[in-house]
Amino acid sequence: MAAKRVLLRFSNSLISKPIVHRLVKDYDLGFNILKAQILPDEEKEMVLEIEGNRACYDKGIAFLKESGAEVINIEKRIVKDEERCYHCSACTVVCPSGAISIDRETMVVGYDPEQCIVCELCVGTCPPRAMQVEIG
Ligand code: SF4
Ligand code: SF4
Structure with a gap:
């Protein structure tokens, strides 16, 4: 099976339990943590x-x-349709992962798919619908 990406959300009650490591020990799976947001008092x-x-x-x-x-x-x-994007920067405000950034000198808005956690917040925010969901 090709490697699959999943987003895991969990509450404080699970933070002390090694649930992810049990994927290796009990289920013979390998994993890489591509991104983690573990802040006190917030959903992880x-x-x-x-x-x-x-x-x-x-x-x-x-x-x-x-x-x-x-x-x-x-x-x-x-995916970002560069032809539609007019660099209004609305999406930079909602993106929680740092996947969207703005170059302060040129005011060009860039997108790094490697950092995207597919929360889709930018999709509804983008006026010209330049940020789009692609499945498959
Ligand atoms: S879906 Fe959009 S807002 Fe969410 S992480 Fe990816 S680029 Fe950022
Ligand atoms: S909200 Fe849309 S148009 Fe505005 S910078 Fe982001 S992708 Fe470009």
Whole structure:
């Protein structure tokens, strides 16, 4: 199975439990943490890339959900239509991951898909619909 990316959201009650490491120990999966936001008093978020065979993956994901984590498949991607973008910077305000940034000298708005956690906040914010969801 090709590596899959998921966004994991969980509350404070799970922070002391090694649920992610159990993917390796109990479900024979490998993972990379691509992004983590672990702030006190806030919902925690982690983007994982998970590798392994399909049956192990399904069991591992079921375990994460049973443990109380929200698991969101992010096979979806966000793409930016450069021809539509007029660099108004509205999307920079809502992007929580740092995927969208503005060059203060040129005022050009850039997008780094590697940092995107596919929250889709920019999609509804962009007046000319330059930020779009792509599936597959
Ligand atoms: S979907 Fe848009 S707002 Fe959300 S992380 Fe990706 S670029 Fe930023
Ligand atoms: S909100 Fe849309 S038009 Fe404005 S900078 Fe972002 S992508 Fe470009």
